[in-house]
């Protein structure tokens with residue numbers, strides 16, 4: 365199986381609509397990612413696990429043990445599962461379908477979950493960095509939408525308290541507003557939205573360091589937000605409007 369090289373860790377997007385938004389200047393420059401499109405036919409090219417984009421010892425409050433486990437086992441597992449599913453999809457017969465169930469349909473559903481998991485984990489790791497403050501332009505965008513950075517933090521982490529999956533700040537391509545989106549599974553998507561700030565709330569993202577203390581993890585996450593990546597994504601997404 366040929367291995368696909370994916371170097372841009374920070375610019376992946378959710379789902380079909382977001383992929384459509386990326387067509388044009390982004391699609392050609394970044395063609396090889398989990399959401400670049402389902403390969404058709406047998407022996408599909410393999411998506412590769414991308415290394416952590418930071419030193420795993422560099423983020424205060426998030427241990428090397430937890431970050432490496434998260435990356436290798438959870439994100440890496442999603443990529444490996446995505447490749448496995450796509451190999452099976454390459455030979456599954458879409459015409460062999462019953463009224464209520466088909467192997468092809470089940471594989472497509474599993475592919476969506478694995479792809480979203482891979483994409484969201486890449487975005488999550490790419491929006492972690494030590495010691496950053498929000499660029500002034502991003503702070504202005506956030507303040508105009510949510511009232512202040514503190515109110516944005518309260519809303520994002522308030523949503524995270526009740527979530528068991530992901531909380532994502534997105535740029536909505538229809539309303540052209542910033543929104544906070546909560547999800548409970550990987551097989552989802554803010555279909556008109558581009559993800560900007562991604563927070564992983566699955567237990568595997570915090571339990572090694574924090575046990576059941578989610579709020580301790582949230583404080584550590586917030587200290588390690590890579591605001592430059594968030595600003596870059598926001599500028600790109602909102603400019604498409």
Ligand SMILES: [Fe+2]
Pocket residue numbers: 434438439485564566568569
């Ligand atoms: Fe995760």
